Amino acid sequence: MAAKSAWLRGAARVINVDTVPYRLDKAKEAANSETVLWEGDGQNVIDYIRSITNNRGADVCVEAVGFEPERTVWDRIKATVNFEKGSPKVLEACMSAVRRGGIVSVLGVYPITYDNFPIGQFF
Numbered sequence: 001m002a003a004k005s006a007w008l009r010g011a012a013r014v015i016n017v018d019t020v021p022y023r024l025d026k027a028k029e030a031a032n033s034e035t036v037l038w039e040g041d042g043q044n045v046i047d048y049i050r051s052i053t054n055n056r057g058a059d060v061c062v063e064a065v066g067f068e069p070e071r072t073v074w075d076r077i078k079a080t081v082n083f084e085k086g087s088p089k090v091l092e093a094c095m096s097a098v099r100r101g102g103i104v105s106v107l108g109v110y111p112i113t114y115d116n117f118p119i120g121q122f123f
Contacts, residue, residue, distance in 0.1 A: 003031035057099030064107040
């Protein structure tokens with residue numbers, strides 16, 4: 001829906017990112033968007049977006065995952081012992097992929113803090 005909304009708002013280019021190939025296939029079919037498979041820590045996504053924008057970054061990044069993306073073993077351990085819930089890595093990737101002065105729209109929901117970063121203040 002975010003991709004379709006981007007087209008309706010006049011986007012020149014729309015790119016969906018996901019860790020699951022079948023969801024990317026559906027995004028391509030339903031929203032006629034480009035797709036990128038998130039691998040590892042997501043650096044491939046940031047590098048790709050930077051490369052297609054002459055290192056400028058995207059005008060808008062929409063984070064629609066929240067705190068439940070695929071997590072590393074360390075992320076899972078922290079969640080198990082209640083140090084942290086989920087992972088902010090998708091939000092961090094958005095902040096790295098957006099241009100200076102660009103917009104990061106956060107649709108996902110996060111808990112109060114991540115390693116002492118007060119992410120809950122956004123909400």
